[in-house]
Every structure is written in structure tokens, then in C-alpha cells.
Amino acid sequence: MLNPIVRQTLRLAAMALLAGGWALASPVRAGDAKAGADVFKSECAECHAVKEGRNKKGPSLFGIVGRKAGSVTDYEYSDALKQSPWTWTPQQLHTYLSQPAKIANPGTKMKYDGLTDAKQLDDLISYLDTLH
């Protein structure tokens, strides 16, 4: 049996490795919100409005950062998104938008191939964070 000190050290090392790996895999850095507005126009604006209460093919993104997923009351979400436990934190948005939507949330209505450019993604999320 391992010494408790060694066990604790190993546990801490494993947690540090996991945290480090997670941070490396999906870093969320402060982006340039102004540049993010341009990314939004290219990537998102056809299906999402930024005005409060205005839905397009997708729901309004006003107040998206910090909002519970599937919570715009007058938008008809897919069951997949309605049942998701997510809150749209910057980290969750980063995870969701960095891959095809059908992989991130199988069954979603959103048709999006994902944004692979890390800087653009950071800029976009920074812009979304201004929509309050």
C-alpha cells in the first residue's frame, strides 16, 4: 500500500495533468471583441440576430454569455438542446463552436461546421460577451 503522502502527491499530479491538458486542449483567451464583430457577421449573422427578442433561423444571441442553453422562451429548440445541462459560459461556447454542431450536440437544429481558427473563436466569444 502506498504511503498517504505519496497517494496525495500522485492525486495532485494527476489533477494538475488533467487541468493542464484541459487548458491546452481548449484555452479561452481574451479576444478582440471588435474583430469578433466581423467574425460574427461572416459566421453567425445570417441565422442569429444580436437584438433582444429577435429570432432568425436560430435564437437571438443577446445575453448569450451566461445564459442557460435552450432558454429563449419564444424559440423552438431541438430536444437535444432543450435537454442539455449547459450554461453558455465562454468555456462552453468555446467547446461548442470549435467543432461541428452535430458532433457537439447530436440532434441539434444548428447547421455549423465549427470555427477552427483559434484567434477568430476567441474574438467571437469576446464579442458575444458584449451583448448585454
Added chain:
Amino acid sequence: MLPISHRRHILRAALATLLLLLGSTAAHAIPAYARQTGASCADCHAGSYGPALTPYGMRFKLNGYTDTDGKGHKIPLSMQLIESHSAPARGDSSTQLSEGDLYLAGRLTDQVGGYVKIEADHTGHNTYNPRLSNVDLRFVAKDLKVHGKDALLGVSVNNSPGFNDPIGALPSFSNLGPSGVTGTLLNPSSPNSLANRVIGASVYGLYDSNWYGELGTYRALPTSQQDRLGYNVAGDPGRLSDTGYFRLAYMKDMKRQFFSAGVVGLTTKRQLPRSGPSDDLTDLGYDLTYQYLGNREHIVQVAYVNILERRDYGSAPVIGGVQARDHGNVHDQTASVTYTFKQSYGLSVSHMKSTGSNDVARYGPSGSPDTTSNVLTVFWTPFGRDDSYTSIANLKLAANWFRFTRFNGRGDDIFFAPPGARPTNAGDLNAFFVTASLAF
């Protein structure tokens, strides 16, 4: 050779077509679609007013006009009014309410949607001629999987080959086609064109978001029906049989840029007049388009369409003592560039050229049907964007210059005026138009 009166009739018909097309170059912006989808005019049309489609607009069309914001059914009705001032190089200027349109446009179910335009054109003396313009009714099966890739399959019932094409570069949709004494089947500016006087159905599919294919067939409406739908029977496309249409295109949407390359074909046996011999006509064309969309501040759209028609005539009559040829070609080409600033201000330049094989009996003393023309348009659309006063109705103010440099194969004396009569030059067909279009 064709009698001069007949050639003048062809010219008048060609010019009338041209004026109608010019008047309706803004005629595919449908606020009912904006209300249905919650989208802005600018999401589907680069200049916030049709017809030129963005990739998003193409997808909306492919989806059978059924996309929605999910907030219940909307009334699928829109109207458009066009006031125009025309100043031809030769002839009187006039200002009038030139066109009023009613659109039945929108979704019926998640799989069924459509576009129907009823157009009333000013015909002088405060009278308007109502006619059934473009029709495109669709059934679509979405979200299919083929070999693990996304796919879509649909059926379109429409009345103008090419109008239902998603890319929107073909002349039936873009309203850009050379206007002359003859032209290809796929060009609605050709005399006795198929546009709106036929009915057909096609099956189309989209594979992996990029590959588009379509197969269809058409038949000409009886002349009595054309008359009831508001069309002068003199423009009858004739009796059509064994008619087939195909289309294959590759489209690539890269969000900030878009390009497409496609081929199109249309073949038919045509009897014109209907009691006459049957001509074998086959169109084969290709089209290339590119769009720079960026962040939508500066948008550039470029399109080139090249259609070659092979004709095997059912007879080779002697006209004016000259034997007509028993076969020939017609070649229509259109190139256009449009720049749009802030989805509101635009400049568009088009070059249209139609050439054909020499036939003195069919085309007159020059023997050539060649026509070359240009259109320059500047426009302003103040509304129709997400951040404008209204995003679901719009106004378009446009100034259009129409310029002919060749008609009937010549620049001067295009109608072969008899000695002593004043000749008409190609430049005499030039015209300047100002239009104000309101859609709601």
C-alpha cells in the same frame, strides 16, 4: 430574307422583353420570406434587394423556401411597386408606375414551399396587363444521409428553365441575357422564349453541401392558356416535345468567399409555328461565379455564363430568293460584376453578347444575328439590414444605362433602311432608366 416588317416586329418584341427585364431587375426580393425567417433582406441578397443571391439565399431556395424562425405561420404575401422614368436615345421620355406585383411566397409545411409572382405591367393609357410571372413550387426532403454525407432531395414545379437554379446566375433568374433577333432557349430575352409560357418539373439533389444536380422536363402551355395567363400569343414558344433539362454544379461556401462552377443543358424538338416542321434544339452551357463577402462591408459578385445552342432545322425554306441553312448555332454570353458597399450602395456592370452562324435568309442582308449590349446600374437600398429602420421591407432606387453597340450584326443601319429613309443605328436603342422599387 425575312420581310422588314417581320424583322421590326422581332425587334419590338426584343426591346419590349428587354424593357420588362430591366424594369424587373429588382423583382425577386420578397419581404414575406423575411417575415417568415426573421432574416433580413440582406441575408439573402447582397444589395438587400434581389435578385443576386448570397450563399445563405441559395440555401433558403434549396430548402424549398421553408426555413422559418419557428414563430408560427406568417401570411405568405408581398407586394412590389415600381415607378420608372425612361429616357430612350430615340423617342419620348416617360414617367409612370410601370409595374405592380403580388407575390404568394412562403412555406406551407416544413417540406412544401413556393414562389408565385403575379405581375401587372403598364401598357399605356393608364392600363395594366396582369400576367402570371415566375412560379416555383417545391417539395423537399431535408436532412438525408447518403454515404454518411448530408443530402437533400427535392422536386420543383416551375415555368422557366433555370429560374429555380440555386446559384442564380442563369439568365432566367439573373434577368441578364442578350436581347436580339434570336437567342438560346435558356435566355428569357430571346424571341419566343420559354420563360413563363411552359410548365415543367424537375428533381434536384444537393450532396455534401457542395454538389448540386437536377433533371427535369418541360412542355409548352397551349396558346389559349398563355392568353388567359396574360401573354400575347405572338410570343408563343411553339410546340415542344422530348424536352429535357439537366444541371450539375459544384458550389463552395467558405463564409467569406463563395465560388461555383456548373454545366447546364436543355434539349427539345420545337415546332414554331405549331403546325410547322420540327427543329431540334440543344443548349449546352457552363457558368462560373465568385463572391467575396468578407464581413459584408464590401461585397463583390462576379458571374460568367456561356450557352451554346445547336440547331438542326426541320426545313430550309427559300426566303426572299435565298436558301436558308438547315442547321446553325447561337451563342449567348453574359459577364457581370457587382460591388456592394455596406449592403446598401451598389454598382453593377454587365456585358452581354449573342452571336450566331451566318444565315442571310433567316437574319436579313447582314446574315448575322449578332448583338452586343451593356448595362450599368447604380443603386441604393436604404433598408433591409439587421441594423436598419426596417429589415423586412425595402426601397431600391436605381439608375440604369442600357447601351447597344451591335444589333443584327451591325452598328449602323441595323434595320437596312430603304434609300431615303432615316437609318436606325445600334446606339439609337440605348436608354436610360431611373426606377424606384418598393417591396413590403
